[in-house]
Amino acid sequence: MSVLIKLRDNKNLPEAESQVRDYILKKPNEVIELTSKELGEKTYTSAATVVRLCKRMDIGGFNKLKLLINQEIKYFESKNIEILDSTSIRQTDNIKEIVEKLNTINTQSIEETSILINTETLKEVVQLIKNARILDLYGIGSSHIIALDATFKFTRVGKNAINFALYDRQYVQALNSTPEHFALLFSYSGESKQMIDIAQILKDNFVKTVSITSSSQNSLSKICDYNLYVSNKESKFRSGAISSRTASLHVVDILYTVYCNYDYKNTSNKIHKTRIE
Known part of the structure; x- marks a missing residue:
C-alpha cells in the first residue's frame, strides 16, 4: 500500500x-x-x-x-493525483463545474485504487474464486449494488455465484456456508455491523473471505483472510456513494478480468453464449 x-x-x-x-x-x-x-x-x-x-x-x-x-x-x-485533493460539489456549482468535478473525483478514485491493489493478494483471491464450488457475495445498501454487479459478471462465465438482497437471507447463507464456499464482503467503511457479523460467522465456519473496503483501518478487514482496498477519498457530497461506488466497481472489474484471463478461450465462449441481444 x-x-x-x-x-x-x-x-x-x-x-x-x-x-x-x-x-x-x-x-x-x-x-x-x-x-x-x-x-x-x-x-x-x-x-x-x-x-x-x-x-x-x-x-x-x-x-x-x-x-x-x-x-x-x-x-x-x-498520474496527476493530488493526495490531499478535497474536490467536492458545492451548492453554487453550475452544471459544467459539476461535470468537471465528478470527472476529477472518479478518475482520482480509480487511480488511487489501482495503487492500493496488491497483485499477490489479487492473484490468491482469484485462485480461491476459481477453486470455490460456490462464490458468495455480501453487501448492504449501496454496497449491495457492487455485490450484485459482481454476481452477474461471475455468473455469466459459469461460476455458481450467489447474492441476496435482504440481510436476513445473507445471514442464513453465511450460516449454511461450508469451506467449499468463498466469500466476498463489500463495505466501504468496513464498519457495517451486518458485514462484521457475517464475516465472523464465515470465519467460524472455516470459510475463506476477502473484504473490499476503504484503505483506512477497519474492523471488517481484521476479520477477513484477505483484503482489497479502494480509495478513501469519498466526496463530501455523497449522493449514491459516488467515488466509493466507482472504486469498488473498479476492483470488481479487475477481479473479473483476471479471473477470465486465466481461462481466456473458455470464458470468452461463455460470455458470447450468455450475451443478451
Whole structure:
C-alpha cells in the first residue's frame, strides 16, 4: 500500500504524530530533504515523535520513509493525483463545474485504487474464486449494488455465484456456508455491523473471505483472510456513494478480468453464449 495514502487515511494517530503526518502530506517534497530532528522542529514535536510515527506505519525508519515518499511523489505527479485533493460539489456549482468535478473525483478514485491493489493478494483471491464450488457475495445498501454487479459478471462465465438482497437471507447463507464456499464482503467503511457479523460467522465456519473496503483501518478487514482496498477519498457530497461506488466497481472489474484471463478461450465462449441481444 502507498505510504502517503496510508498516512492520510490513518485517523487514529496521537496528536503529536498527527502533526508530523499533516506536515508530510502538505510538503512531501520538502520532507525528503529533512532529518528527523529538523522535521520534529518544524512540526513543534521531536525526532522521537517522527520515529514513532514510522514504527506505527510499519516502516523501518525515517530514511526508509523518505525513500518511499520520493518514489511515490514521482508516480503521483505522473498520474496527476493530488493526495490531499478535497474536490467536492458545492451548492453554487453550475452544471459544467459539476461535470468537471465528478470527472476529477472518479478518475482520482480509480487511480488511487489501482495503487492500493496488491497483485499477490489479487492473484490468491482469484485462485480461491476459481477453486470455490460456490462464490458468495455480501453487501448492504449501496454496497449491495457492487455485490450484485459482481454476481452477474461471475455468473455469466459459469461460476455458481450467489447474492441476496435482504440481510436476513445473507445471514442464513453465511450460516449454511461450508469451506467449499468463498466469500466476498463489500463495505466501504468496513464498519457495517451486518458485514462484521457475517464475516465472523464465515470465519467460524472455516470459510475463506476477502473484504473490499476503504484503505483506512477497519474492523471488517481484521476479520477477513484477505483484503482489497479502494480509495478513501469519498466526496463530501455523497449522493449514491459516488467515488466509493466507482472504486469498488473498479476492483470488481479487475477481479473479473483476471479471473477470465486465466481461462481466456473458455470464458470468452461463455460470455458470447450468455450475451443478451
